[in-house]
Amino acid sequence: MNQVRTHPASRGAVLDVVRVRGRVSRAELAEVTGLTQATISNVVRGLLEEDLLVETGERVYTGGKPRVLLTLNSTALCALGVQLGADWVGVALVDAAGTLLARTRVLGARTGTPREVLEDVTRATTDLLVTAGLDADRVVGLGVASPGLLDVDRGLILRSRSLPDWRGFPLRAELERLTGFPVLLDNDATAAAIGEYWGGGSADAVAHCTVHLAASLGTGIVLGGAVYRGASSNTGAIGHLTVGEDGQRRTIEELVAPRGVAERARALVAEGATTSIVLSGDEDWYRDYQAVATAAVHGDETAQRLLETSADHLSDAVLAIANVLDLDSVVLSGPAFAVAGTIYLRHLRRRLAAEFFAADRHPLRVRLSAQVADAAAVGAASLVLQRELAPR
Structure with a gap:
């Protein structure tokens, strides 16, 4: 049975610990997460098969059997993030660890119609993947961070002072059609907050x-x-x-x-x-x-x-x-x-x-923020990664 379907919470807990700590043994995973050794073994086996975790080749000796260290294969997958703004739109490519791989900007939402802006964004995402040397099949999705009152279920901006022409525009559906990626829409501040957490800057905060x-x-x-x-x-x-x-x-x-x-x-x-x-x-x-x-x-x-x-x-x-x-x-x-x-x-x-x-x-x-100007774009990509790897 697919490991993701069998243990979504356990899988997410393990990935969170590995992502934050960098290198960790199976025994440490059990200690930190509170999961049983059997559960950790099953989850780790599945993540190794998915190539999301790799063994580093390092071993820690504690008097008994040496512990093999695990780390996140950050290049196994990545996500794209878009930060909508009136003057410019930021586009970011982020790996599984939340590290910014590449970024660019296109003219903002007041320079053209919503559809024209999204066409520019689509071209920018293609250019970023070429710059980073990554195939599109590595991308698990695209997140969009927007100001204003949103309907995230329908993928719409209901009201935004800085983006008045976007009111009711089918943002998510149109961007999915243009890019071919699944799209997630969220508030820009919320996206930026998740980006800080996923990238490790606030991972230990309560x-x-x-x-x-x-x-x-x-x-x-x-x-x-x-x-x-x-x-x-x-x-x-x-x-x-x-x-x-x-x-x-x-x-x-x-x-x-x-x-x-x-x-x-x-x-x-x-x-x-x-x-x-x-x-x-x-x-x-x-x-x-x-x-x-x-x-x-x-x-x-x-x-x-x-x-x-x-x-x-x-x-x-x-x-x-x-x-x-x-x-x-x-x-x-x-x-x-x-x-x-x-x-x-x-x-x-x-x-x-x-x-x-x-x-x-x-x-x-x-x-x-370490990515102060592009925090919402990085965060939008991180929202996609969290949904894919460690849903809450």
Whole structure:
């Protein structure tokens, strides 16, 4: 009988341990997973037959029979990930261990119709496989990470401020038709969070949150290695929380996200503020935000104050989530952190160190994603890998 069908939970548990630890013996697998030696033997035998595990040739001597070490055959299969955005679309190729093999970008969703953008994405996936020297039969699927309100069951974007033309478009069905791969659609912040877990960055976290900032702001939550999905896989929309600001109610997203930062920068420049920020002539908020971020890292005080104000509002929201969920891990990801993420990171660490409720009980790690700009693309591929190798 097929091993995957017989022991899906046990198979996933074994693969999780091997993926995180790198090299491990059968005895260690039994000890860590709590599975019996007989179960471990059966699962490992099946994974060796599938070529997902290989014996390293190394042996550990503990006084008795030497233990043969096992490791993941990361090249046995791979997955593709797509990160949808208005200005650009990231495409990533990831191996079974969550390692980024190749990546590229194509023009974003506001440059063409949904179908035209997906045709560009399809060409990009073919080019990535050629670049990596991999056959298409190694690809187990393609994940798509998108902002907005999603219907993941039907593979649709129901509403997205940055992707208005995609509303109701049969994204999953069309991309499956174009690429020939099975397609999985999910929230960009959720995808980024799973990418952090699958790639090992937060694998030992009990309660993890990835804060994803692009045109919109969201969070992905992973608890005990399983993504928290809520009732409809639309969790973590902290950008829609409202706060009082100057006597009026505004959303956190308006105060934190690049568009709001760019609008405040333009207002300050119009008022004659002393700054080196060079704004676009056509009021392109994406390029204006990049100009602010670049000026900030080069020491421009006006730009730094703009980002620190954004970071302060972001910290309010993250602190609330950290206290409610008793987090032990927070990662910042998304293209908005690509240039000046260290400013946000420094501010958030300071706030959490001073105000995190459970600080006397356990540490709370806060860091930037290793693939900060492409985290959702890598994560989208990781969602496919998790579904294939270690479904939860």
